[in-house]
Amino acid sequence: QLQLQESGPGLVKPSETLSLTCTVSGGSISSSSYYWGWIRQPPGKGLEWIGSIYYSGSTYYNPSLKSRVTISVDTSKNQFSLKLSSVTAADTAVYYCARHLRGRYCTNGVCQIDYWGQGTLVTVSS
Amino acid sequence: DIQMTQSPSTLSASVGDRVTITCRASQSISSWLAWYQQKPGKAPKLLIYKASSLESGVPSRFSGSGSGTEFTLTISSLQPDDFATYYCQQYNSYSGLTFGGGTKVEIK
Numbered sequence: 730q731l732q733l734q735e736s737g738p739g740l741v742k743p744s745e746t747l748s749l750t751c752t753v754s755g756g757s758i759s760s761s762s763y764y765w766g767w768i769r770q771p772p773g774k775g776l777e778w779i780g781s782i783y784y785s786g787s788t789y790y791n792p793s794l795k796s797r798v799t800i801s802v803d804t805s806k807n808q809f810s811l812k813l814s815s816v817t818a819a820d821t822a823v824y825y826c827a828r829h830l831r832g833r834y835c836t837n838g839v840c841q842i843d844y845w846g847q848g849t850l851v852t853v854s855s
Numbered sequence: 856d857i858q859m860t861q862s863p864s865t866l867s868a869s870v871g872d873r874v875t876i877t878c879r880a881s882q883s884i885s886s887w888l889a890w891y892q893q894k895p896g897k898a899p900k901l902l903i904y905k906a907s908s909l910e911s912g913v914p915s916r917f918s919g920s921g922s923g924t925e926f927t928l929t930i931s932s933l934q935p936d937d938f939a940t941y942y943c944q945q946y947n948s949y950s951g952l953t954f955g956g957g958t959k960v961e962i963k
Contacts, residue, residue, distance in 0.1 A: 766952075775956050776891075776944075778944075778953065790951070791950075825899075836946065836947050837949060839951075840946055841901060842891075842901060842944075845898035845899060846898065847897075847898055
């Protein structure tokens with residue numbers, strides 16, 4: 730059974746960089762069938778896609794966050810990571826890592842999300 | 856960017872009711888739409904993909920329809936386990952994925 734587990738600091742200071750890692754178990758991150766992504770959800774609000782990465786390193790980012798986001802992959806550790814710079818209180822959210830199906834007919838090849846991590850709350854506060 | 860608008864934002868219903876949630880896209884997304892269910896404190900769960908395809912293991916009382924800009928999620932007979940928030944998501948834009956604002960299904 731595939732499992733995704735987010736890890737990283739739960740508290741980040743304003744203007745600093747938020748860093749999270751997602752560890753994938755029960756399956757290979759190097760599969761050609763999937764993309765791997767980050768989605769966030771501010772407390773009491775809706776879902777926002779942050780970006781996604783293929784095992785080769787190809788990335789797609791939300792245009793509204795692109796200038797501050799870096800997603801990377803480490804196939805040797807079966808992990809992928811998120812860095813979000815210059816954070817403010819507006820970046821306080823539950824951050825989920827997730828697996829997308831990859832399909833030739835989906836735009837950019839990034840299709841629906843079929844597996845999610847449990848989520849981790851990151852609070853931006855001094 | 857493609858905007859996704861869900862209605863209603865909140866829905867009150869009783870067990871056994873037929874429930875319909877609507878999702879509208881700001882431009883055509885063909886059939887590249889998914890529906891997710893989220894319960895408090897939990898990650899979303901995929902219900903429907905490609906507008907009308909039922910994800911494996913999801914009860915058949917859930918169904919999806921639509922194409923282009925207008926889509927619906929229908930629960931044919933609402934069960935106690937179905938009280939949750941539902942999100943649509945498009946995956947047809949070169950600008951990436953966007954979610955609707957969510958519809959909370961509450962007990963009437």
